[in-house]
Amino acid sequence: MHSMKTILVIEDHEEIRENLSEILELDGYSVLKAADGKIGVSVAQQELPDLILCDIMMPNLDGYGVLHMLSRNPQTMRIPFIFLTAKAEKIDIRKGMSLGADDYIVKPFDETDLLSAVENRLKKFDLIQDGSQKAKAATKPDNELFPNGYLKNYNKKDLVYHEGETPTHVYQLLSGKLKLTRLSDDGKEMVLDLLKPGDYFGYWSVLQKQTTTESAEALEPSQVMLIPTADFMDVVEHENNIASKFIRLLSNNLLAQQYKIVELAYNSVRKRVASALIQLADKYTDDPSKPFSMAVSRETLAGIAGTSVESAIRMLSEFKADGLVEVDKATITVTQYDKLKNAPY
Amino acid sequence: MHSMKTILVIEDHEEIRENLSEILELDGYSVLKAADGKIGVSVAQQELPDLILCDIMMPNLDGYGVLHMLSRNPQTMRIPFIFLTAKAEKIDIRKGMSLGADDYIVKPFDETDLLSAVENRLKKFDLIQDGSQKAKAATKPDNELFPNGYLKNYNKKDLVYHEGETPTHVYQLLSGKLKLTRLSDDGKEMVLDLLKPGDYFGYWSVLQKQTTTESAEALEPSQVMLIPTADFMDVVEHENNIASKFIRLLSNNLLAQQYKIVELAYNSVRKRVASALIQLADKYTDDPSKPFSMAVSRETLAGIAGTSVESAIRMLSEFKADGLVEVDKATITVTQYDKLKNAPY
DNA sequence: CGTTCCCTTGATTAACTTCAACTTGGGTGG
DNA sequence: CCACCCAAGTTGAAGTTAATCAAGGGAACG
Numbered sequence: 001m002h003s004m005k006t007i008l009v010i011e012d013h014e015e016i017r018e019n020l021s022e023i024l025e026l027d028g029y030s031v032l033k034a035a036d037g038k039i040g041v042s043v044a045q046q047e048l049p050d051l052i053l054c055d056i057m058m059p060n061l062d063g064y065g066v067l068h069m070l071s072r073n074p075q076t077m078r079i080p081f082i083f084l085t086a087k088a089e090k091i092d093i094r095k096g097m098s099l100g101a102d103d104y105i106v107k108p109f110d111e112t113d114l115l116s117a118v119e120n121r122l123k124k125f126d127l128i129q130d131g132s133q134k135a136k137a138a139t140k141p142d143n144e145l146f147p148n149g150y151l152k153n154y155n156k157k158d159l160v161y162h163e164g165e166t167p168t169h170v171y172q173l174l175s176g177k178l179k180l181t182r183l184s185d186d187g188k189e190m191v192l193d194l195l196k197p198g199d200y201f202g203y204w205s206v207l208q209k210q211t212t213t214e215s216a217e218a219l220e221p222s223q224v225m226l227i228p229t230a231d232f233m234d235v236v237e238h239e240n241n242i243a244s245k246f247i248r249l250l251s252n253n254l255l256a257q258q259y260k261i262v263e264l265a266y267n268s269v270r271k272r273v274a275s276a277l278i279q280l281a282d283k284y285t286d287d288p289s290k291p292f293s294m295a296v297s298r299e300t301l302a303g304i305a306g307t308s309v310e311s312a313i314r315m316l317s318e319f320k321a322d323g324l325v326e327v328d329k330a331t332i333t334v335t336q337y338d339k340l341k342n343a344p345y
Numbered sequence: 346m347h348s349m350k351t352i353l354v355i356e357d358h359e360e361i362r363e364n365l366s367e368i369l370e371l372d373g374y375s376v377l378k379a380a381d382g383k384i385g386v387s388v389a390q391q392e393l394p395d396l397i398l399c400d401i402m403m404p405n406l407d408g409y410g411v412l413h414m415l416s417r418n419p420q421t422m423r424i425p426f427i428f429l430t431a432k433a434e435k436i437d438i439r440k441g442m443s444l445g446a447d448d449y450i451v452k453p454f455d456e457t458d459l460l461s462a463v464e465n466r467l468k469k470f471d472l473i474q475d476g477s478q479k480a481k482a483a484t485k486p487d488n489e490l491f492p493n494g495y496l497k498n499y500n501k502k503d504l505v506y507h508e509g510e511t512p513t514h515v516y517q518l519l520s521g522k523l524k525l526t527r528l529s530d531d532g533k534e535m536v537l538d539l540l541k542p543g544d545y546f547g548y549w550s551v552l553q554k555q556t557t558t559e560s561a562e563a564l565e566p567s568q569v570m571l572i573p574t575a576d577f578m579d580v581v582e583h584e585n586n587i588a589s590k591f592i593r594l595l596s597n598n599l600l601a602q603q604y605k606i607v608e609l610a611y612n613s614v615r616k617r618v619a620s621a622l623i624q625l626a627d628k629y630t631d632d633p634s635k636p637f638s639m640a641v642s643r644e645t646l647a648g649i650a651g652t653s654v655e656s657a658i659r660m661l662s663e664f665k666a667d668g669l670v671e672v673d674k675a676t677i678t679v680t681q682y683d684k685l686k687n688a689p690y
Numbered sequence: 691c692g693t694t695c696c697c698t699t700g701a702t703t704a705a706c707t708t709c710a711a712c713t714t715g716g717g718t719g720g
Numbered sequence: 721c722c723a724c725c726c727a728a729g730t731t732g733a734a735g736t737t738a739a740t741c742a743a744g745g746g747a748a749c750g
Contacts, residue, residue: 182603184611192603204596213600236589243588244581250595251549255558257602258527258537264609265651266529269706298729306610308707313730329715330728614738643697653739658698674747675696 005122008032008049010040010066011084012058016107020053020114027115037061041069044076051080051122053105067101080121084109103211104164113168120166145242146235149227160216160224161202167212169226170203176222177284181303182214191303193253194283200249206232219300269307273315274340276304277325281334293333301332350467353377353394355385355411356429357403361452365398365459372460382406386414389421396425396467398450412446425466429454448556449509465511490580490587494572505561505569506547512557514571515548521567522629526648527559536648538598539628545594551577564645614652615690618660621649622670623686626679638678646677 007029011017014035021031032047034040038060044052052070056063063083070076082103103117151174154160160171163182178195192214195201205212206229236243263275280301285292302312316332319325324340326333334340352374356362359380366376377392379385383405389397397415401408408428415421427448448462496519499505505516508527523540537559540546550557551574581588608617625646630637647657661677664670669685671678679685 182607184607186611188611190607190610192606204599207592207596208600210600213603236592237585240582240585240588243585243592247552247581247588247592247595250592250599251552254549254595254599254602255553255555257599257606258558261537261602261605261609261651262527262529262535264606265535266531266533306606309728310708310730311706314706317730654696655698655740656738659738662698 004028004030005050006030006032006047007118008034008040008044008047008052010034010037010052010054010058010063012036012055016055016084023111023114024118029118037063037066040066044070044079045073048075049079051082051118053082053084053118055084057086082117082121103166104162106159106162116168117166120168146225146227146231148231149225152224152226154218154222154224156218156220158218160218161212163212163215165212167202167205167229169228170200170206170232171216171227172200172225173197174223174225177219178216178222178224179219179300179303180214180216188308189299189303190306191300193256194279194304196283200246203232203246204250204253207236219296264306268345269305269311270315270318270345271343272305272307273301273312274319274343276301276312277319277332277334278337278341279304281337291333291335292337293331295330296332297330349373349375350395351375351377351392352463353379353385353389353392353397355379355382355397355399355403355408357381357400361400361429368456368459369463374463382408382411385411389415389424390418393420394424396427396463398427398429398463400429402431427462427466448511449507451504451507461513462510465513491570491572491576493576494570497569497571499563499567499569501563501565503563505563506557508557508560510557512547512550512574514573515545515551515577516561516572517545517570518542519568519570521569522564523561523567523569524564524645524648525559525561533653534644534648535651536645538601539624539649541628545591548577548591549595549598552581564641609651613690614650614656615660615663616688617650617652618646618657619664619685619688621646621657622664622677622679623682624649626682636678636680637682638676640675641677642675 007024009017009020009024009031011020011033012035017033017035021033024031032043032049034043037054037058040052040054041061043049044066054063054066061069067081067083070079070081080102082105083101084105084107086107102121105114105117149172154176160178161167161169173195175197178201179191180193180195180201181189181191183189193201195216201216202212236246263272267275280294280296281292284294298309298313298316301316302309305312305315316325316327319340320327324334324336324343326335352369354362354365354369354376356365356378357380362378362380366378369376377388377394379388382399382403385397385399386406388394389411397411399408399411406414412426412428415424415426425447427450428446429450429452431452447466450459450462494517499521505523506512506514518540520542523546524536525538525540525546526534526536528534538546540561546561547557581591608620612620625639625641626637629639643654643658643661646661647654650657650660661670661672664685665672669679669681669688671680
């Protein structure tokens, strides 16, 4: 498939390093290993691999340092560079991307994710001798829209995809709840949208042919259908009714976001938190008139409202004092939907 | 055309009232006149017109009062109600819409706009005996995408369309500059997007089949192509390549708005104003590296940044003091594009 | 030549974030 | 089962930011 590409793995944990190497070798790559940043840089400069996978947190020289040093050498600056990162370190992602990393893989990683990220980056890299792989017959069954779609389950806090990745799929949420979030420059998390079963997501990045600009995280155990991007594009470009379906979805999202923009610009935090609760209730209940309970972390709530966790909590206790909501541990119950919605301040 | 529909005009200024009546009568409507709100209400209840045009600012009983009173009477509550409003009274629009007005016409009004608004409302009203006007052959020339599009010129401050109207067209800006704005509940104006020649706009409302949620205002003399909505939908639904073009436009807009959301939620006003200037420069110049001058009112700038006019001005003078921009009357020149863009705070 | 609109600046006030300390609860390992 | 720990939630106090209110300047327009 690929003519023996060489990949350099820089990672201080032996177990992870060996695991990675094994996966890559099984897929037919030649693998170089380095146990810390310093070794990594020297190997990279001697061997000039086709791609580099590099951990961020390492003794001696960390991942940022490696990237920085390699990007100053003309011979190594163009080698595709993918960071490995632990789930927790949210803010780091932006830092790395701004330094010029090409992609991110979050540990613990999925085998498929890893290989497709690697493959994607290599493909993008040698676009010179490209252009020979868009054959594929045009046979589309009608009952199953996306024949190559497959299912995957996510647990609470799992990421379906991550800000800055190359999109590999388009997604449809089948069950559970997800949030789409984006980090600001100073690492605060803004919730762009909440998803409910049936919602498609992630397709805008595919349509714009750019890396994802937001992350998708499960709020509870969820089942998602993954549709390979090529599949999706194929269908959208050749099937009229599907195209217009996505046009409608897009314009719907667009209008919802317009509303959010105005709200964020000029409404008080109190109003925004109230609005966040309403949005949650609207998304996740059929009949908003009766009391609706939901388990939302304060952090998520703050992210929807676009405020600090502390402020969100303060507003929440105000609402509680006013008898609009009830709070029991993590469970928030909206008892006075209408009053909450129409509160003037 | 219409079987002698009756329209009631409630307006205290005789000149405007007569002018309106004349236009409507010429178009074949039967017109009733009322010189103030009180008279208007009694005429409406006696004559039960098919549609009511009503000024807002009036002695005795103002437009809101008229609407309120009529909406309490079962006989009159369903009569389509269109407000007439002077350009200045921005905030009033929301108030009226929330009271149940169906549409707005801004004075001084364009004859065509007036008649199409009236016609639209009447059409929507008797959807009972509707359904006999979607004939039209399917002949679409390829060179001219939208054969029924026509041109129209707008001067500075003119509105192409107005928040809350029923969309009658989809638009493409051919020359000039436009802003898309939306008012917050307390009447502050947020600029959702700036448009440059070539941009399509207003199509999202058409695709969602709902009234417009934003206004489009010319920032300088501009030429716009107006495409009837039916035409647009026809083309989008049946021509693959056009559909995918609009899919791309939509997803592009969507991503731009995501960015704006995060910025509004968590960035300082200083950053937002800087960002607004960058956005202006990016939109309206080909080479952002060289100094770029633009004539923007402080109000518009504040609207883009989502802040008060005073704050926008303060930031502007800070930038001036730092040598990043130069200001001469209304003309702002960005001299240090990069510094402005990358300023950390 | 007055009036209006837009811009600008200063002073005050209100809102919200940040920092820091403390509480609670759920889970884990001894 | 208890002790401990870590994460999430909560509260108070201090500090910052930006909106608001108020006043005045200057150009433009009739």
